[in-house]
Amino acid sequence: MVSVHAHAEGVRYLDMSCRCSEPPFYYKDYESKDIGVDPNDPKFGEVSMDLCRSCDKLWLKYHIEWDGYSRSGRWYRGEVTPEQAEGITPQKAAELLKMAEWHFKGGSYYKSGGIRVQGGASLF
Numbered sequence: 285m286v287s288v289h290a291h292a293e294g295v296r297y298l299d300m301s302c303r304c305s306e307p308p309f310y311y312k313d314y315e316s317k318d319i320g321v322d323p324n325d326p327k328f329g330e331v332s333m334d335l336c337r338s339c340d341k342l343w344l345k346y347h348i349e350w351d352g353y354s355r356s357g358r359w360y361r362g363e364v365t366p367e368q369a370e371g372i373t374p375q376k377a378a379e380l381l382k383m384a385e386w387h388f389k390g391g392s393y394y395k396s397g398g399i400r401v402q403g404g405a406s407l408f
């Protein structure tokens with residue numbers, strides 16, 4: 285279980301400077317947990333939850349790879365609260381990312397290691 289920080293102001297300041305909020309992202313910075321495959325996604329999006337080792341922030345990651353197409357790999361990444369992370373399923377993850385206020389997207393499809401985007405992710 286992830287602990288919730290008591291000092292909200294301090295956390296906000298820390299968040300701004302943490303590597304997990306600045307692309308490109310390194311998988312070694314996170315403790316990653318596999319959530320599963322989204323059954324509603326025709327491209328079988330894979331969902332995982334990344335816990336930042338530095339600031340305890342939680343990131344939902346939705347990864348799509350179209351077999352047979354080169355440079356089709358893409359991912360969407362949005363911050364979630366511990367409450368949202370509790371009992372998360374691939375379907376709920378997709379809903380959260382679609383309704384997000386902002387998110388990161390990246391991958392070979394976008395030729396990017398991470399771009400910050402306003403609004404929800406257009407997953408499929």
Ligand SMILES: [Zn+2]
Nearest residue numbers: 302304336339
């Ligand atoms: Zn962090």
